[in-house]
Amino acid sequence: MLRWFVIILGGLMLAGAGLADVMGAGPQGIGPGIAGGLLLIGTLFEQRVYRQAGEAPLDGDWQPMPERFRDPSTGKVVGVWFNPATGQRNYVRVDGAAVMRDLGLERR
Numbered sequence: 001m002l003r004w005f006v007i008i009l010g011g012l013m014l015a016g017a018g019l020a021d022v023m024g025a026g027p028q029g030i031g032p033g034i035a036g037g038l039l040l041i042g043t044l045f046e047q048r049v050y051r052q053a054g055e056a057p058l059d060g061d062w063q064p065m066p067e068r069f070r071d072p073s074t075g076k077v078v079g080v081w082f083n084p085a086t087g088q089r090n091y092v093r094v095d096g097a098a099v100m101r102d103l104g105l106e107r108r
Contacts, residue, residue, distance in 0.1 A: 010039030
């Protein structure tokens with residue numbers, strides 16, 4: 001919901017700046033036009049950068065890290081895999097039994 005609000009706001013700012021330019025308002029529309037464009041670009045490309053947690057990587061030199069947290073968007077527990085060669089981090093869904101085992105809280 002917030003994402004759509006920001007997209008609409010950015011589009012309105014960009015359209016308003018274009019309209020001000022067409023009507024001869026001069027440089028007054030440059031600031032809102034730049035801000036609107038940045039809002040649109042940032043919001044539309046945010047989905048590509050911050051993606052949902054996936055499966056454990058099978059290629060390369062990936063290592064599981066002890067870091068665990070609850071993904072606020074899905075409520076699922078997510079673990080982190082790290083590639084020391086590239087510095088990349090990959091977020092992976094973790095099942096509840098694995099988390100309990102890692103924390104030493106599994107039932108016996």
